[in-house]
Amino acid sequence: MIELAPEVLKAVVAEAGLAPSVHNIQPARWRHRRGVIELYGDRTRTVPVADPSGRDWRLSLGASLEGLSRALQRRGLAIAIEYLPCDSAPAPDGPLQRAAIATLQPSSEPAPDVAPEHSRVSWRGAFKPSDPAMHDALDRLAAWRSDLVLVRDEAFIAHAARLGDTASLHFLRDEAHRRELLAWMRLSTSDPRFARDGLNAHAMGLGTVEALGAGLVLGPLFPALDRLGLAPRLLAESARTRSASAIALFHRPVGEDAILSGRAFYHAWLDMETCGIGAVPMSVLADWPVARNALHRLHGLAPDRAIVNVFRIGRPQGTPSRDRARLPVDELIV
DSSP states (O other): OOOOOHHHHHHHHHHHHSSOGGGGOOOOEEEETTTTTEEEEETTTTTTOOOTTTTTHHHHHHHHHHHHHHHHHHHEEEEEEEEOOTOOOOOTTEEHHHHHHHHEEEEOOOOOOOGGGOOOOOOOOOBBBOOOOHHHHHHHHHOTTTEEEEEEEHHHHHHHHHHOOOOOHHHHTSSHHHHHHHHEOOOTTTTTTTTTEEEETTTTTTHHHHHHHHHHHHHHTHHHHHHHHHHHHHHHHHHHHHHHEEEEEEEEETTTHHHHHHHHHHHHHHHHHHHTOEEEHHHHHHHHHHHHHHHHHTOOOOEEEEEEEEEEEEOBOOOOOOOOOOOOHHHHOO
16 A cells, blocks of 8 residues: 655645646645545536536546646556545535545556646747647657647638637626636736736736736626627637637547546646646537537537637747645545
């Protein structure tokens, strides 16, 4: 039986905490005892309007589990994982739902040479024009990932840009969706949650004035701006999307447990980072059935494959901020 020292447990949980989660809600919690690490999901950290089925919540747990696995591998350890169904009973001591049981064991695999977890961020800005080095990086990524379709055609990228803006407006025109999104946005550095969780202004690449404007446009001014036809223009991201070198369709088997999909999602994003490719999810294209089905048809994906997410990718035009909002590690261990 392998036991982790408290300081090692904190280190691997902190690295697992670098994983992405929907709206950066960070629902993963960990418990270690008798050579086993249990993964729990915190049911107080959900986005029921944007994620009514809980799929993105479970994807987020899977990304954290992948982060834990990689952190342990760097320490010569592996995990044998038992995945629990999404309707498994909550823990008796609060709103925690056990999602997976990971038994520690020695690893026979070599430790990774790099740790892209520490540099991976969502790049929400524009991208540099493609060059031969970028094309080589995309070729390498395509060879690594059978669950990514990389579309480099400029006409399709422009189409995806328009479709992304349409999908965003579809959701933002729902008042409950906007309210929930704003609840997870941290638009002022005076917000005590600014460095803890959610989508803060630094991570979204917003200056002070832009952050103030975002709060107004998505908040009290949205209905009037939408009636005047100004909201689509103010919220459009199509220019940044059109600057991408490619649109990446991340697809997985139909019916796959979202925890498994979440592990693969994080791994794919880390592979992008390893290739020197910046990325940001365009989740609305996967969340809106109209857009998701159109992309599925357009690229001839097999009926047994489902689009889980969509990225715009390229070489960042600027220096990505490494400022992350993360909960303290002591709050992640239960």
